[in-house]
Amino acid sequence: MPGRWAWALLAAGVAHAAALAWPLPGPVAGQPLPWLQWLALCVLAAGVRRAPSRAAAFWRGWGFATAWLAATFWWLFISMHVYGGLAAPLAALAVLALAAFLGLYTAGMAALLWRWRRSGPWRYALVFAAGWTLAEWARGTWLTGFPWGAAGYALVDAYAAWAPWVGVYGMGALSAGLAAGLVAWGLGRLGREATSPQGRLVGAAWGARIAAGVVVLALGPVLWWPSGGVWLAERLPAWTAPAGDMPVALLQGNIPQDEKFTPGVGVPLALDWYETQVAEALRQLDARGGGLVVAPETAIPLLPQDMDPAWWARWLARIADSRSAVLLGLPLGSWTEGYTNSVAGWAASREMYRYDKHHLVPFGEFVPPLFRWFVAMMDIPLGDFRRGPLGQPPFEWNGQRIAPNVCYEDLFGEELAVAFHDASGAPTVLVNVSNIAWFGDTVAIDQHRHISRLRALELQRPMLRATNTGATVVIDHLGRVQAELPRLTRGRLEATVQGRQGLTPYARWAGRWGQWPLVGLALLVLVGARRPR
Known part of the structure; x- marks a missing residue:
């Protein structure tokens, strides 16, 4: 992961961690920052899309995830060093090793999604959301699971109205899909690839952009207005x-x-x-x-x-x-x-x-x-x-x-x-x-x-x-x-x-089948996206 992408993705990983609960003093100390989480996912989506090879996509995903997870649970160092008596270098190495190991799930997801690097905004949004969901679920399930720092926790206010429907993994999928779709729409190759020789966008490209714009208008504003999801949840009919x-x-x-x-x-x-x-x-x-x-x-x-x-x-x-x-x-x-x-x-x-x-x-x-x-x-x-x-x-x-x-x-x-x-x-x-x-x-x-x-x-x-x-x-x-x-x-x-x-709907389906309905849907999206356009 050489060059400028390395620094951009490492910084985005740290920002993704900070978005879960802002760690520095100030007016937003301890609060989630959904817009920062979403911007970090935009950088990851762009990094995977612009990777020159599948291996480069893997390393970019791994760098992002290792920085994100190490910056999320760095406080494990205190338990091992201050209270456990483990030497400081070994405690720091243990935290970094855990983050790097858990980051392999995201790295594997990035390598898989590289296949759709030339897809339009809708397909890229769907496959990125599905891949992100599978990586989050695997990290939170396999080897007893350690899902601390899941992306959805930064959206506890912004996407509050979605929580009773799709849970924390579904909320993270919505944010990841929004980020990837907008990257493919604005920064991807769709504009150049879908133009006529006269330089005008063909109808399909315009349709994709209009549809992506509708999604951005529907899901985007609450990311910049953190209390918007709470405001909406308070006004929707309660399930209980x-x-x-x-x-x-x-x-x-x-x-x-x-x-x-x-x-x-x-x-x-x-x-x-x-x-x-x-x-x-x-x-x-x-x-x-x-x-x-x-x-x-x-x-x-x-x-x-x-x-x-x-x-x-x-x-x-x-x-x-x-x-x-x-x-x-x-x-x-x-x-x-x-x-x-x-x-x-x-x-x-x-x-x-x-x-x-x-x-x-x-x-x-x-x-x-x-x-x-x-x-x-x-x-x-x-x-x-x-x-x-x-x-x-x-x-x-x-x-x-x-x-x-x-x-x-x-x-x-x-x-x-x-x-x-x-x-x-x-x-x-x-x-x-x-x-x-x-x-x-x-x-x-x-x-x-x-x-x-x-x-x-x-x-x-x-x-x-x-x-x-x-x-x-x-x-x-x-x-x-x-x-x-x-x-x-x-x-x-x-x-x-x-x-x-x-x-709630989440209590009904998760109480019976756990996260498998969401996992199954993500798998269906990836299988369906392998078909030709």
Whole structure:
């Protein structure tokens, strides 16, 4: 990838990452920038179209994707170096190696799409959107998947009205197709190839340009007016209906990550703070008729059998005397049955509810084959956790069906949608518990907020997020932030959330077939585009 295209595509990759959540201080800090994401895709589409060979298209796609992904999740360096003790050069190399490996999906897509480099705007738009979708889906699925940084998250506001129909991958496909079509229309060879000897455009070329103009007018403006999609989503008929209000209290302990698992420091701090905060939250919620308290992932970093029996007895007795319910992140299990990263739930006169994390984090919660040597180089409380089943039942309480998910599980919309296969038992409220303290005070917090917002939009369900350091936030069924605690502070967020019932089109098809309808459509587009004009 020599020459000016190298620098242009590397810069476009970094811009694509920044578009997910602007990482620099200023008026748009932490916000998605859809226009920047779209411009970056325009550069990629032009680079692939102008590549002199299939190999050049591959290298151009790889350079773009490696820069994009490294600039998206660079904060993994903090977890490996600052908290894991891995030498800085090795930690940086590990991040770059992961980005380069995951970038191979986009590189393969670019090499495949080079075949249609001379296509008109409609065909190039369709094949580019299809190829981009397949690459995004493969990256988010194969080898357990790591879809962090998918293009659609930059469109959480701009394409909000599309989310309940096509989900995050479909939103990314719309943006990619718009970018590629406009590149083929304005910068491609269509104008020169479709002119008569007198230099006038033939009718077919004019028709293609007019049709492309209609698409640009329909989809383009919201990219430059980020709140346009939200404005439209608010005015379209909702797919879901209210299912009752519920007072909530979300806890953010802000326990320092380097002390969190230390027996004499972070553990007693967590036990004392969460016990006090839960007691106070229960009193206030009971005065309002009862509500839900949520504490973050591994808020108590101990197994129940390893806790002080007096502390545990006080905890259970306080909930038994309350009119409210509590969800708490903690490990469960034993040496014989294995351990799980779990959410436990309690309400008066009820047995303990249990949700076990299904989608585990490679290296953090399980060690991939042949990589134990890499884990041994770091001093992080890693372990091989046991995986919970997919589609676990929700926590039913006070007329609501509350579905927990842990940490980056809310990246996998198709997995959350499994619980919506049966409309009568579908969750009315989603709850994410996380600990992003591993990545410091970085844009990872903002990126994860937008991920949760998009899940709320896809399924039209409110999302409650209780985290250790942020973003602890209440998100409504249209992806709008209703309330949020300042990041890296210790506090309790109190709000009222409205549960929802009913199914969006995305919940219907993704709940039954996952992402396969979208993948199948993309494959059909590529197969159909191989036919002669």
